[in-house]
Amino acid sequence: MSLRTLDTLGDLNGKTVLVRCDFNVPLKDGVITDDGRIRASVPTIQHLLDAGAAVITMSHLGRPDGAPDAAYSLAPVAARLGELLDAPVSFASDTVGADATAKRGALTAGQVLVLENLRFDPRETSKVDAEREEFAELLVQGVDAFVSDGFGVVHRKQASVYETAKAVPSAAGLLVAGETDVLRRLTTDTQRPYTVVLGGSKVSDKLGVIEHLLPRVDRLLIGGGMLFTFLAAQGKSIGASLCETDKIDTVLGYLAEAEKRGVEIVLPTDVVVAERFAADADHVTVSADAIELSPFGEAGMGLDIGPETAAHFASLIESSKTVFWNGPMGVFEMAAFAAGTRTVAEALTKVDGLGVVGGGDSAAAVRALGFPEDNFGHISTGGGASLEFLEGKSLPGLEVLGW
Ligand code: ADP
Ligand code: MG
Numbered sequence: 001m002s003l004r005t006l007d008t009l010g011d012l013n014g015k016t017v018l019v020r021c022d023f024n025v026p027l028k029d030g031v032i033t034d035d036g037r038i039r040a041s042v043p044t045i046q047h048l049l050d051a052g053a054a055v056i057t058m059s060h061l062g063r064p065d066g067a068p069d070a071a072y073s074l075a076p077v078a079a080r081l082g083e084l085l086d087a088p089v090s091f092a093s094d095t096v097g098a099d100a101t102a103k104r105g106a107l108t109a110g111q112v113l114v115l116e117n118l119r120f121d122p123r124e125t126s127k128v129d130a131e132r133e134e135f136a137e138l139l140v141q142g143v144d145a146f147v148s149d150g151f152g153v154v155h156r157k158q159a160s161v162y163e164t165a166k167a168v169p170s171a172a173g174l175l176v177a178g179e180t181d182v183l184r185r186l187t188t189d190t191q192r193p194y195t196v197v198l199g200g201s202k203v204s205d206k207l208g209v210i211e212h213l214l215p216r217v218d219r220l221l222i223g224g225g226m227l228f229t230f231l232a233a234q235g236k237s238i239g240a241s242l243c244e245t246d247k248i249d250t251v252l253g254y255l256a257e258a259e260k261r262g263v264e265i266v267l268p269t270d271v272v273v274a275e276r277f278a279a280d281a282d283h284v285t286v287s288a289d290a291i292e293l294s295p296f297g298e299a300g301m302g303l304d305i306g307p308e309t310a311a312h313f314a315s316l317i318e319s320s321k322t323v324f325w326n327g328p329m330g331v332f333e334m335a336a337f338a339a340g341t342r343t344v345a346e347a348l349t350k351v352d353g354l355g356v357v358g359g360g361d362s363a364a365a366v367r368a369l370g371f372p373e374d375n376f377g378h379i380s381t382g383g384g385a386s387l388e389f390l391e392g393k394s395l396p397g398l399e400v401l402g403w
Contacts, residue, residue: 013052015144022150023059044173066122078114096138136163149173152382154397191321199224200327208391223329270306304330305340314347321353
């Protein structure tokens with residue numbers, strides 16, 4: 001249960017190291033709107049360059065259809081990486097084709113080569129082992145070592161995550177090692193009180209996390225779209241709010257189990273209800289018991305936790321030693337419904353202990369709301385991977401590194 005670290009690769013001076021990064025950044029018209037994931041991989045790349053290596057990076061971006069698609073090119077990422085790194089960065093317009101081969105050959109110590117989107121090749125995500133192995137063999141050609149640093153993909157058995165790690169000496173990069181260490185502290189030897197805050201759109205996305213963490217936590221705070229399924233389970237009317245009726249029995253099971261284990265499940269006492277799902281919709285704060293009594297009646301939809309709830313959540317968070325937060329408290333993308341998420345994020349920055357933000361949208365939310373990243377104990381870069389780790393699943397990309 002311990003990952004092979006970079007020092008297990010020995011002296012890297014003059015060596016060529018292939019690094020799997022997660023450069024899957026949001027793009028709008030070819031412009032990167034949030035470069036958090038590129039920044040997250042800089043320490044590992046810089047570490048390898050300082051050790052005297054030449055670095056080849058590879059990543060996926062979006063979901064192209066196993067063929068080149070200019071909309072998903074990593075060229076903008078290469079340019080951004082060049083600005084962030086103290087080193088020359090070049091870009092190959094393919095992964096294992098003529099351009100990459102020529103540019104790999106010309107690469108020298110201290111330089112970085114960014115390969116084009118891995119998912120332009122169908123072998124990267126193929127379900128056929130032999131196809132992934134074939135692609136991995138081509139990716140590691142001329143390479144002395146492989147470093148896995150794309151935490152966001154360690155739950156995937158894909159060529160650049162799993163097979164490359166088997167093909168040459170391999171180790172976890174600083175990002176993967178750091179993420180794994182923090183997530184481990186959320187599941188073993190956790191400092192108490194331990195509070196988990198869950199939100200986001202759907203309960204069904206978070207069932208595994210709730211099941212795995214419920215026995216380990218002291219308090220579970222519920223916000224976001226999923227809170228309405230909890231309210232519905234308690235027999236409350238929720239108007240037109242999000243609700244997964246087929247999950248009501250499951251939720252009742254959680255409430256019963258929490259009671260048995262002495263875990264406090266904290267549900268909102270007030271919510272912000274809107275006339276419709278729109279940034280400029282009329283909205284009011286009402287008691288969580290009386291959503292249908294809002295001026296919008298049955299049509300009212302809860303789009304944020306209310307201020308009383310947010311303040312209560314904040315005090316529970318601030319008095320905890322360990323906090324894991326996943327899922328925005330409301331529709332933070334619309335300013336009118338961002339207050340709950342902002343208050344919870346603010347509280348997390350004040351935790352005297354370990355405060356972790358996990359989940360793609362949650363991480364984007366704290367950045368969009370203007371919180372400096374280093375105000376948090378840790379912001380996990382891997383949405384699905386962090387959740388699967390916290391669900392207690394085994395992750396192929398970590399197992400192959402000795403976990
Ligand atoms: P993460 O990616 O951090 O795991 P999720 O993907 O589960 O988070 O959820 C994020 C989405 O949940 C956001 O787009 C947000 O708008 C939405 N959301 C939060 N609260 C509500 C709500 N009350 N009604 C509808 N959508 C909501
Ligand atoms: Mg999400």
